[in-house]
Amino acid sequence: MTRFTLSSPLDMHLHLREGDMLELVAPLSARPFAGAVVMPNLVEPVNSRDKLVRYREAIYDAIGDELFIPWMTLFFRNYSEAELAEVKDDIIGVKLYPAGITTNSEAGVSNLHDIESTLTLMQEMHIPLLVHGESSGFVLDREKEFLEVYAQLAKAYPQLTIIMEHITTRDAVELLDQYENLYATITLHHLLITLNDVAGGLLAPHLFCKPIAKRPEDRDALAQAALSGHPKVMFGSDSAPHPVHKKECSGCAAGVFTAPLALPMLTGWFEQHGALDNLQDFISGNAQRIYKITPPEKIITLVKEPWQVPGKYGNVVPFAAGQELPWRMINQ
Amino acid sequence: MTRFTLSSPLDMHLHLREGDMLELVAPLSARPFAGAVVMPNLVEPVNSRDKLVRYREAIYDAIGDELFIPWMTLFFRNYSEAELAEVKDDIIGVKLYPAGITTNSEAGVSNLHDIESTLTLMQEMHIPLLVHGESSGFVLDREKEFLEVYAQLAKAYPQLTIIMEHITTRDAVELLDQYENLYATITLHHLLITLNDVAGGLLAPHLFCKPIAKRPEDRDALAQAALSGHPKVMFGSDSAPHPVHKKECSGCAAGVFTAPLALPMLTGWFEQHGALDNLQDFISGNAQRIYKITPPEKIITLVKEPWQVPGKYGNVVPFAAGQELPWRMINQ
Numbered sequence: 001m002t003r004f005t006l007s008s009p010l011d012m013h014l015h016l017r018e019g020d021m022l023e024l025v026a027p028l029s030a031r032p033f034a035g036a037v038v039m040p041n042l043v044e045p046v047n048s049r050d051k052l053v054r055y056r057e058a059i060y061d062a063i064g065d066e067l068f069i070p071w072m073t074l075f076f077r078n079y080s081e082a083e084l085a086e087v088k089d090d091i092i093g094v095k096l097y098p099a100g101i102t103t104n105s106e107a108g109v110s111n112l113h114d115i116e117s118t119l120t121l122m123q124e125m126h127i128p129l130l131v132h133g134e135s136s137g138f139v140l141d142r143e144k145e146f147l148e149v150y151a152q153l154a155k156a157y158p159q160l161t162i163i164m165e166h167i168t169t170r171d172a173v174e175l176l177d178q179y180e181n182l183y184a185t186i187t188l189h190h191l192l193i194t195l196n197d198v199a200g201g202l203l204a205p206h207l208f209c210k211p212i213a214k215r216p217e218d219r220d221a222l223a224q225a226a227l228s229g230h231p232k233v234m235f236g237s238d239s240a241p242h243p244v245h246k247k248e249c250s251g252c253a254a255g256v257f258t259a260p261l262a263l264p265m266l267t268g269w270f271e272q273h274g275a276l277d278n279l280q281d282f283i284s285g286n287a288q289r290i291y292k293i294t295p296p297e298k299i300i301t302l303v304k305e306p307w308q309v310p311g312k313y314g315n316v317v318p319f320a321a322g323q324e325l326p327w328r329m330i331n332q
Numbered sequence: 333m334t335r336f337t338l339s340s341p342l343d344m345h346l347h348l349r350e351g352d353m354l355e356l357v358a359p360l361s362a363r364p365f366a367g368a369v370v371m372p373n374l375v376e377p378v379n380s381r382d383k384l385v386r387y388r389e390a391i392y393d394a395i396g397d398e399l400f401i402p403w404m405t406l407f408f409r410n411y412s413e414a415e416l417a418e419v420k421d422d423i424i425g426v427k428l429y430p431a432g433i434t435t436n437s438e439a440g441v442s443n444l445h446d447i448e449s450t451l452t453l454m455q456e457m458h459i460p461l462l463v464h465g466e467s468s469g470f471v472l473d474r475e476k477e478f479l480e481v482y483a484q485l486a487k488a489y490p491q492l493t494i495i496m497e498h499i500t501t502r503d504a505v506e507l508l509d510q511y512e513n514l515y516a517t518i519t520l521h522h523l524l525i526t527l528n529d530v531a532g533g534l535l536a537p538h539l540f541c542k543p544i545a546k547r548p549e550d551r552d553a554l555a556q557a558a559l560s561g562h563p564k565v566m567f568g569s570d571s572a573p574h575p576v577h578k579k580e581c582s583g584c585a586a587g588v589f590t591a592p593l594a595l596p597m598l599t600g601w602f603e604q605h606g607a608l609d610n611l612q613d614f615i616s617g618n619a620q621r622i623y624k625i626t627p628p629e630k631i632i633t634l635v636k637e638p639w640q641v642p643g644k645y646g647n648v649v650p651f652a653a654g655q656e657l658p659w660r661m662i663n664q
Contacts, residue, residue, distance in 0.1 A: 138527070198531070205537070208531065251533075
């Protein structure tokens with residue numbers, strides 16, 4: 001039986017939600033991954049140490065005994081030096097949402113000039129900045145229009161570690177090589193789909209996410225970066241569950257749920273492209289180096305046996321629901 | 333009370349469906365319009381005189397006493413001269429679907445070289461060619477990629493009247509002026525929405541159609557053509573009802589239902605842009621001249637009084653459901 005092992009896989013961009021949804025999805029990330037960067041965009045954003053500590057406790061309650069580190073993030077606002085000092089050891093970074101762009105980001109920031117003091121503090125204190133980089137323009141141009149902001153930030157704060165989250169365009173990939181302190185996460189679904197999959201045949205709400213999937217040449221550039229083991233690129237699923245009634249309705253929420261199938265699917269996809277040797281860096285090595293983190297030792301073993309992605313996990317329809325994959329995780 | 337009248341409004345691109353859906357939607361077009369060009373893409377395409385006559389009878393049964401002409405179209409296949417001669421007086425044109433692009437178009441044509449004989453016959457017999465002009469490429473490029481085919485057709489058959497149906501791009505508008513025998517229909521929704529409305533916030537299946545709504549500059553070019561009374565541009569709603577369970581689901585059908593609200597909405601929109609004087613040409617005059625048709629005399633009166641678009645017509649959610657419009661039709 002063909003086996004493949006991954007050492008301490010990490011998901012550097014994850015939505016765990018709250019309440020019943022947290023209970024449902026947290027174990028589905030905690031089983032395959034050794035840790036994940038947890039997004040702070042709850043209905044009430046995680047923007048204080050108190051909220052963060054309560055949220056982290058809820059996550060630990062939900063994952064039970066699994067060996068899994070939830071690396072916490074704060075929702076960006078202007079924080080004082082005292083606030084950042086108090087929370088520094090509890091967070092892996094601060095997540096910046098330009099106002100109104102994605103789920104529960106209405107409280108985001110709309111003018112970068114207003115946030116200079118906090119960015120300066122973060123740079124001094126070595127706290128990474130995680131950014132949902134989209135303008136409020138035409139949906140296909142939003143990431144590209146935001147690249148200028150990334151460039152400004154990278155130049156103005158050269159010691160600040162800046163993560164371009166869930167990049168979706170060739171232009172973003174190219175920007176990576178222009179500024180030393182720019183890094184990126186890439187999702188599973190943006191490696192695989194384009195806008196054609198979302199809206200080229202029937203409209204597919206379960207493939208609808210923000211940033212929206214782009215053109216074939218964009219997907220190809222992302223794929224090239226991931227498959228080649230680009231050292232500034234990390235896997236971040238952006239796995240973002242919504243109950244089915246929020247997806248199959250008249251106004252469908254953005255988010256693709258990939259956490260429980262990400263490792264089998266990435267393994268098959270890297271193998272198919274003859275790049276299996278580079279998956280370990282994409283799934284863990286690069287993140288450890290970029291974030292200077294040491295995850296718990298956790299070996300995930302996959303075997304080359306057909307596995308059908310469930311049609312649903314609870315009330316959530318996953319990516320590739322019902323598809324048969326060539327690899328499965330042991331104990332999946 | 334401010335009144336506005338339209339003389340014999342025409343919908344030059346309409347989907348009336350079959351069975352219960354036909355019963356529901358046919359009266360909703362027959363009341364405000366004096367006639368419509370009826371699309372032939374039923375589950376079993378209308379591609380013979382027998383099918384056409386049966387379908388026309390079903391339409392007349394559904395519209396009852398309304399003064400309304402359903403101008404019939406045949407679904408393109410290679411027709412013999414005898415077939416076209418037999419059906420000529422029953423049709424306003426033949427509708428060409430490139431294979432696999434839109435609802436029930438799986439039987440469409442994939443190689444234009446194979447259809448030369450029929451196009452030659454149509455040119456000789458003065459039967460217009462109506463075209464769903466999209467390639468099978470990336471969803472946002474499909475119309476643009478097809479423009480070369482329009483140009484080839486226009487050059488190869490200079491006496492053939494060619495209608496570019498439901499155009500959505502600036503490039504298509506510009507092509508209109510390059511070939512004398514090219515004309516176009518424009519929908520209501522493509523005058524009003526862009527891809528941002530479909531997928532820039534929540535995903536909106538009731539705004540999902542083919543061709544998909546494009547960029548703001550495309551919408552602006554369409555608007556300019558319609559508002560200016562461009563003589564080669566006709567209103568064609570492409571009103572395409574689907575039951576709500578086919579729109580709010582995991583794979584949503586393409587089509588926007590606008591027939592019952594098109595006239596009030598167009599009136600308000602032309603008025604808002606100071607172009608009310610040009611609406612008569614867009615809604616009827618241009619079509620009469622291009623197609624050389626004389627519709628029944630039917631005066632539709634609108635009054636400037638608020639009217640709320642219903643949330644549903646039967647099991648169909650219309651465009652702008654629940655929105656209040658400044659104009660209503662008398663007896664609406």
